Amino acid sequence: MEGFDVAVVGGGPAGSSAAREAAKTENVVVFEKGVRREDRDGIGADSTDAAGFLDYWFEVADFDPEFLEEMPVLREIDRAEFIGPTVRTSMRDTGIDSWYDGFGVTFDRVATDDLLRERAEERGAEYRIGGTVRGVETRRTTDGFVHELTVAGGENVRADYLVLADGPSRRVTLPTLAQFGDTGVKDALNPAEANHIAYQEHRRFPDELFEDDVLRFWWGAIPGETAYPWYFPNDGNVARVGVTVPRDVAVDDGDAYALLNDDETAKPSEYVHRLLENEYPEYGLDDFPLVENRGKDGGVESYPISSASPIESPTRAGVLVTGGAMGTTSAFHEGGYHLAVRTGKIAGRVIAEDRVTEYNDDWREAVGDEVSRNVGLSRLVSGYTPDDWDTIIGHAKAALEGGWLKRLRHVPAILLLQRRYSRLRSDYVAVHEEEYEPGSVPMATK
Numbered sequence: 334m335e336g337f338d339v340a341v342v343g344g345g346p347a348g349s350s351a352a353r354e355a356a357k358t359e360n361v362v363v364f365e366k367g368v369r370r371e372d373r374d375g376i377g378a379d380s381t382d383a384a385g386f387l388d389y390w391f392e393v394a395d396f397d398p399e400f401l402e403e404m405p406v407l408r409e410i411d412r413a414e415f416i417g418p419t420v421r422t423s424m425r426d427t428g429i430d431s432w433y434d435g436f437g438v439t440f441d442r443v444a445t446d447d448l449l450r451e452r453a454e455e456r457g458a459e460y461r462i463g464g465t466v467r468g469v470e471t472r473r474t475t476d477g478f479v480h481e482l483t484v485a486g487g488e489n490v491r492a493d494y495l496v497l498a499d500g501p502s503r504r505v506t507l508p509t510l511a512q513f514g515d516t517g518v519k520d521a522l523n524p525a526e527a528n529h530i531a532y533q534e535h536r537r538f539p540d541e542l543f544e545d546d547v548l549r550f551w552w553g554a555i556p557g558e559t560a561y562p563w564y565f566p567n568d569g570n571v572a573r574v575g576v577t578v579p580r581d582v583a584v585d586d587g588d589a590y591a592l593l594n595d596d597e598t599a600k601p602s603e604y605v606h607r608l609l610e611n612e613y614p615e616y617g618l619d620d621f622p623l624v625e626n627r628g629k630d631g632g633v634e635s636y637p638i639s640s641a642s643p644i645e646s647p648t649r650a651g652v653l654v655t656g657g658a659m660g661t662t663s664a665f666h667e668g669g670y671h672l673a674v675r676t677g678k679i680a681g682r683v684i685a686e687d688r689v690t691e692y693n694d695d696w697r698e699a700v701g702d703e704v705s706r707n708v709g710l711s712r713l714v715s716g717y718t719p720d721d722w723d724t725i726i727g728h729a730k731a732a733l734e735g736g737w738l739k740r741l742r743h744v745p746a747i748l749l750l751q752r753r754y755s756r757l758r759s760d761y762v763a764v765h766e767e768e769y770e771p772g773s774v775p776m777a778t779k
């Protein structure tokens with residue numbers, strides 16, 4: 334059987350970033366199952382076009398100004414609008430230091446994923462596109478561990494180190510980690526229990542409605558912990574309008590939510606269409622034609638996404654979990670490209686530098702702040718009703734836009750929220766390395 338130093342499962346931003354760093358010193362293969370999209374020739378990474386970056390995310394991703402010159406930026410963004418049932422406000426400054434001095438950007442996700450792949454290939458990483466990994470069997474050896482990958486549509490391989498970067502579906506990650514004992518991983522990351530569906534449409538907007546410098550998020554419009562619609566401007570007059578919804582929305586008070594007609598749950602597309610109708614009552618859906626040569630299928634795409642806290646990896650077994658697979662995509666606002674890139678880079682780096690067991694410490698040090706911020710926010714708003722959203726956006730509005738008297742009036746409530754949030758973000762790692770039992774896997778027979 335063919336052998337590699339490092340096998341990477343998944344060729345998205347996490348997998349490609351890991352592959353590039355590891356390939357500095359190691360022999361690396363990347364398996365990518367290969368997803369067909371309207372906006373790419375042939376198959377490649379999933380690349381669900383979910384691509385917005387805030388200023389400080391460049392630093393979190395460890396992208397420097399030189400990389401930004403190559404990055405296919407579509408729009409420079411000045412602000413994000415948070416829209417509650419009756420209150421709305423704009424944020425123009427994240428308040429976090431960064432070398433990038435604007436508010437943020439939207440970028441071409443497919444081209445950026447392909448760029449990261451090219452950069453890994455330039456370093457010598459080998460890509461096997463169309464190679465779906467079906468499973469991994471880990472065995473102990475006299476001097477470490479070996480991982481045997483079963484690949485549909487390709488040759489099986491063996492590797493000394495395994496990087497799991499299969500995104501939030503975690504079809505390979507979960508059974509692979511289950512080899513290391515009965516840990517809390519399944520409860521923490523099981524997509525069947527935690528998953529949301531993100532669905533979006535690429536639509537061309539009428540000139541007078543298209544706004545090219547703002548991201549919009551509607552909160553409290555549909556029930557669910559991280560359920561909300563959004564608007565992201567891309568190139569031309571095309572915006573991505575989408576919605577994240579839990580697979581199962583249990584609702585007793587459907588009337589309270591702008592996008593629910595009654596207590597029924599509709600298809601995600603229905604929510605997007607209702608949003609457009611509500612926001613632009615003078616227009617019909619036909620005034621926003623679908624851009625059929627984008628997305629995964631005729632201008633439309635969906636992607637599973639989990640509401641999760643991240644897990645540490647069983648590094649002593651030579652297994653490093655990265656990006657969406659380890660639960661770093663924000664359960665609050667879906668942001669995660671920056672965290673996928675950074676955790677991937679760190680995984681590749683510790684392998685190249687032969688200090689794999691430092692992976693968990695390194696990623697917590699590099700991105701712990703950002704991840705805990707996201708986990709804390711999602712815990713804070715879990716269970717929020719539309720009224721709660723109005724209240725919290727009202728506080729934010731007073732803080733961001735109000736005069737000193739108004740701000741002063743909101744200070745006690747804001748301090749209370751901040752205290753709660755600090756508590757909620759303190760314990761953000763769902764599974765610690767000590768829970769794994771790598772010694773429990775059988776010895777290799779030869």
Ligand SMILES: Cc1cc2nc3c(=O)[nH]c(=O)nc-3n(C[C@H](O)[C@H](O)[C@H](O)COP(=O)(O)OP(=O)(O)OC[C@H]3O[C@@H](n4cnc5c(N)ncnc54)[C@H](O)[C@@H]3O)c2cc1C
Nearest residue numbers: 343345346347366379383385466500531656657669670673
């Ligand atoms: C609607 C939405 C909006 C978002 N918006 C933003 C945003 O604005 N900004 C931001 O930073 N992030 C955003 N994100 C999050 C971002 O897309 C993810 O955090 C990021 O894609 C995670 O990268 P990853 O490499 O870990 O996983 P993925 O990008 O999912 O890549 C995993 C890869 O593994 C492959 N794969 C899976 N299983 C196998 C297998 N068995 N064998 C071989 N290959 C396999 C897949 O095909 C895929 O290419 C958004 C996500 C969604 C859904």
